[in-house]
Amino acid sequence: MSALHIKQGSTSHSAYNLRPTFSDVQERHTIALLVENEPGVLARVIGLFSGRGYNIESLTVAEVDHTGHLSRITIVTTGTPQVIEQIKAQLGRIVPVHEVHDLTVEGPSVERELAMLKVVGEGDKRVEALRLADIFRANVVDSTLNSFVFEITGAPEKIDAFADLMRPLGLVEIARTGVAALLRGD
Amino acid sequence: MTREMTGAKMVVQALKDQGVDTVFGYPGGAVLPIYDEVFLQNDIRHILVRHEQGAVHAAEGYARSTGKPGVALVTSGPGATNAVTGLTDALMDSIPIIVLTGQVPTFMIGSDAFQEADTVGITRACTKHNWLVKDTDRLASTIHEAFHVATSGRPGPVLIDIPKDVQFATGEYRGPKPSASHYQPRVKGDLEEITELVAAMETAKNPVFYTGGGVINSGPAASQLLRELVDATGFPITSTLMGLGAYPASGKNWLGMLGMHGLYEANMAMHDCDLMINIGARFDDRITGRVDAFSPNSIKAHIDIDPSSINKVIKADIPIVGDVAHVLEDILKIWKSRGRKTDAANVKKWQAQIADWRKVNCLAYTASETSIKPQYALERLEALTKDRNRYITTEVGQHQMWAAQFLGFEAPNRWMTSGGLGTMGYGTPASIGVQIAHPDALVINVAGEASWLMNMQEMGTAVQYRLPVKQFILNNERLGMVRQWQELLHGERYSHSWSEALPDFVKLAEAFGAKGILCKDPRDLDDAIMEMLEYDGPVIFDCLVEKHENCFPMIPSGKAHNEMLLGEADTQGVIQAGGAVLV
Numbered sequence: 001m002s003a004l005h006i007k008q009g010s011t012s013h014s015a016y017n018l019r020p021t022f023s024d025v026q027e028r029h030t031i032a033l034l035v036e037n038e039p040g041v042l043a044r045v046i047g048l049f050s051g052r053g054y055n056i057e058s059l060t061v062a063e064v065d066h067t068g069h070l071s072r073i074t075i076v077t078t079g080t081p082q083v084i085e086q087i088k089a090q091l092g093r094i095v096p097v098h099e100v101h102d103l104t105v106e107g108p109s110v111e112r113e114l115a116m117l118k119v120v121g122e123g124d125k126r127v128e129a130l131r132l133a134d135i136f137r138a139n140v141v142d143s144t145l146n147s148f149v150f151e152i153t154g155a156p157e158k159i160d161a162f163a164d165l166m167r168p169l170g171l172v173e174i175a176r177t178g179v180a181a182l183l184r185g186d
Numbered sequence: 187m188t189r190e191m192t193g194a195k196m197v198v199q200a201l202k203d204q205g206v207d208t209v210f211g212y213p214g215g216a217v218l219p220i221y222d223e224v225f226l227q228n229d230i231r232h233i234l235v236r237h238e239q240g241a242v243h244a245a246e247g248y249a250r251s252t253g254k255p256g257v258a259l260v261t262s263g264p265g266a267t268n269a270v271t272g273l274t275d276a277l278m279d280s281i282p283i284i285v286l287t288g289q290v291p292t293f294m295i296g297s298d299a300f301q302e303a304d305t306v307g308i309t310r311a312c313t314k315h316n317w318l319v320k321d322t323d324r325l326a327s328t329i330h331e332a333f334h335v336a337t338s339g340r341p342g343p344v345l346i347d348i349p350k351d352v353q354f355a356t357g358e359y360r361g362p363k364p365s366a367s368h369y370q371p372r373v374k375g376d377l378e379e380i381t382e383l384v385a386a387m388e389t390a391k392n393p394v395f396y397t398g399g400g401v402i403n404s405g406p407a408a409s410q411l412l413r414e415l416v417d418a419t420g421f422p423i424t425s426t427l428m429g430l431g432a433y434p435a436s437g438k439n440w441l442g443m444l445g446m447h448g449l450y451e452a453n454m455a456m457h458d459c460d461l462m463i464n465i466g467a468r469f470d471d472r473i474t475g476r477v478d479a480f481s482p483n484s485i486k487a488h489i490d491i492d493p494s495s496i497n498k499v500i501k502a503d504i505p506i507v508g509d510v511a512h513v514l515e516d517i518l519k520i521w522k523s524r525g526r527k528t529d530a531a532n533v534k535k536w537q538a539q540i541a542d543w544r545k546v547n548c549l550a551y552t553a554s555e556t557s558i559k560p561q562y563a564l565e566r567l568e569a570l571t572k573d574r575n576r577y578i579t580t581e582v583g584q585h586q587m588w589a590a591q592f593l594g595f596e597a598p599n600r601w602m603t604s605g606g607l608g609t610m611g612y613g614t615p616a617s618i619g620v621q622i623a624h625p626d627a628l629v630i631n632v633a634g635e636a637s638w639l640m641n642m643q644e645m646g647t648a649v650q651y652r653l654p655v656k657q658f659i660l661n662n663e664r665l666g667m668v669r670q671w672q673e674l675l676h677g678e679r680y681s682h683s684w685s686e687a688l689p690d691f692v693k694l695a696e697a698f699g700a701k702g703i704l705c706k707d708p709r710d711l712d713d714a715i716m717e718m719l720e721y722d723g724p725v726i727f728d729c730l731v732e733k734h735e736n737c738f739p740m741i742p743s744g745k746a747h748n749e750m751l752l753g754e755a756d757t758q759g760v761i762q763a764g765g766a767v768l769v
Contacts, residue, residue: 036368039318040306051311082497089494095315095335095369 028057029084029104030111030181033073036096037063044094045073054079054087058113058156058178070098076156076179103181111181115159120147121170129169136162193322194219194353197286200329202229203362206257208248208622209233210241214261215301216288219353224259233622233651236643238265240615242272242343243641245283247619250602251577253405255282255336256619262288263301266347267308271609273343274312278606279428280403282341284332285313291351292320305347314342320349322357330362339371340492341403371491375508375516383463383487383504384520390461390485391532392539393421396444396473399428399605400466400490402598404510409598411514412465413437418518419528422540424452426467427590428605435594441540445473446741447587450548450750451540453739456481457747458539464488466510469499470606479746489513548739548752549591558708560585560660560731564592564632567658570715575627577620579603581613581637584666584737589632611640614657618644621653628656628719635661635688635728645698648724656718657726662733663688670736691728698724706730 035041042061049056057076064072077087084102092100103109117138119129126146133140133150136158142149152162156179163174191199197220201209210233213221224232235241238260245256260269266287276283290299306318315335319325328346336344387393395416401408409432416423416439423433424441433440442449444456456462462484467473469488474480480500488495488502489510496505506513521527551561578593579602580586586603595601602620604612617631631638638659648655668683692702701721705714705728718725740751 040310043307044310047311086494086498089492089496089498093340093492093494098368 031075032101034099037069037071060178115176118173125169194223198223209257210244211259216262238268240644243615244619247616251620258285263303266305275607275609276343282336283343285345289347289349292349316345318347322355334365373509375506375513379506388527392459392536393461394459395423397429397465398426398467401432408511431595431598434596451543453747459484462486468495475741557732577629579613579616579631581633582608582610583634585634585660610637615644617655630656633659649699695726700724704728
């Protein structure tokens with residue numbers, strides 16, 4: 001059991017699969033890091049991705065252990081299996097990175113994202129927006145006579161679907177947190 | 187042990203406690219408190235360089251020739267930015283160095299103060315790790331941690347940025363203790379994987395060891411174990427530029443260097459082998475050539491302390507993460523306990539095949555009675571110096587490749603060259619760092635005139651400290667390697683690859699207070715080299731060589747190991763558009 005409370009992956013010694021298959025298929029992986037919360041640590045992680053030409057689809061970071069000064073960074077990235085293995089190995093080299101976990105490999109995991117959407121409209125569109133928000137279990141966190149701010153939590157695909165429905169109903173602004181993820185089970 | 191002292195004093199105390207005897211540096215406003223403390227003590231010797239890049243390369247030369255970390259001390263702003271090339275060089279070649287930079291006081295950071303630069307931001311990508319210390323109480327523990335990070339796992343450069351007010355303030359000094367850091371890279375290899383490798387060694391018909399700088403970095407024990415393993419198995423061994431000396435050049439299984447300008451027999455053995463045992467090398471593009479044609483029929487074992495090296499370029503069939511010495515020890519133990527088996531009959535045939543390749547005599551060149559061939563100059567240098575206590579540094583270019591081909595290294599830590607970054611201007615300051623660490627040794631920088639000019643100011647350092655470094659310049663009045671590529675790839679259009687205003691190197695030497703020697707006739711060469719060796723002081727040796735000599739063998743960009751060019755006759759129209767875009 002690690003400090004992230006994640007069981008080790010399929011290989012016996014590390015999260016790194018040293019025998020990946022070489023393939024051209026692009027895969028989407030969610031990677032969780034436990035890092036020392038010291039100045040510049042986020043810049044090191046981001047600099048690695050930009051410097052070596054890797055993709056970041058989303059990245060979230062916050063301190064999760066205030067006494068141990070540890071932060072958890074959740075990164076969603078895409079690449080071939082070889083690139084994904086490189087990303088994990090390169091992340092593991094960063095000195096203040098304590099743990100690297102590939103939730104997609106070690107999973108199943110649960111992924112959640114929070115979004116806020118501002119929808120401006122009147123009449124039927126406004127009623128329809130409210131009705132759909134109810135179906136998606138989105139909360140109204142701000143309201144004027146001609147606007148709503150909805151708060152929605154869910155998997156990224158659910159937020160995409162909700163945003164797509166709101167677009168014709170007057171979606172003017174959206175803010176998303178990026179993905180936070182945990183492994184399922186104990 | 188804790189006691190109160192200023193941050194500046196802490197720096198000196200921490201370096202002493204880490205066993206540092208030499209610091210290469212250059213003072214400036216933001217490090218004056220530290221320089222004051224350097225002035226007030228005698229345990230650490232400070233070597234004043236002439237440019238901060240020189241300080242970092244000198245620290246690299248010191249580190250590579252001793253196996254101990256090198257230390258450089260420079261000021262803020264331009265001092266730090268001048269150190270960037272040296273840091274990147276050390277990162278690429280995995281050299282442990284600690285660079286201390288001054289910084290403007292904490293309350294001025296971010297105000298665009300005089301000589302302020304975002305040093306940790308700028309050097310984040312060219313250090314293994316770096317720190318900005320804002321609290322004097324944390325300064326000593328940060329310095330101790332920096333030594334731990336620089337020297338553990340895959341070694342590399344680290345930087346500590348110390349604001350001037352942190353140097354003046356007092357705090358509690360803590361001595362070094364076993365690192366409590368979470369950073370503890372694994373050194374023991376997985377025994378299952380090692381056993382799998384041993385099993386492959388037992389049945390391999392055409393095995394080859396491909397070794398790199400990791401063997402040198404692992405320490406003298408690794409070289410010792412490597413020699414034992416190679417000689418016990420009888421497998422042939424080749425090495426990258428970085429790994430020369432780990433196995434002796436006079437050893438009977440030695441193939442010579444491999445790669446772009448490696449030996450024919452080494453590259454052919456890599457291409458045709460059925461078991462490749464990579465020990466502490468990283469499948470650099472200078473080694474692999476065309477990746478999809480790289481050693482197509484071999485099982486590849488890869489031993490590396492850095493997990494990110496494995497499968498980065500070439501897929502490893504048997505990946506082993508660990509320190510070279512630890513892994514070699516386990517390989518030997520397991521191989522011996524299983525009865526020291528090899529397929530001796532087939533390995534013997536393989537050795538006969540290699541002997542045939544060797545007959546190609548790939549380093550042959552056309553001798554001349556009128557001009558000094560650079561290969562000849564290095565052959566004579568080798569003949570006249572190989573029995574001495576010799577250390578070689580180089581600059582970057584043709585001369586570097588010829589030095590790797592024509593000089594033989596019998597021991598590790600004797601060969602200092604910029605491999606990964608290819609830093610012109612590396613050799614002169616590196617030779618100074620080596621000579622400081624080995625005052626009685628013969629230290630030669632094999633240089634080209636263009637590279638040499640890039641850090642020639644360090645001759646001032648050599649003269650000031652009476653360092654008898656020999657600057658052996660193969661002067662072809664060209665950027666030789668650039669010229670060679672322009673000839674082969676760019677229709678012989680020699681765009682800006684020569685200098686029309688070279689200095690008179692003999693007068694230059696005299697201006698610095700060193701000795702200058704000019705040699706242009708092959709008949710005078712031996713006497714001139716002997717004159718250089720016998721002179722007790724720094725020498726600039728201006729060896730005027732054939733201007734248009736190309737460096738062979740050569741695997742052109744985009745070609746496989748078995749598509750080597752062996753000489754001028756092979757060069758017509760061989761590099762296609764696909765290869766031309768590569769470097």
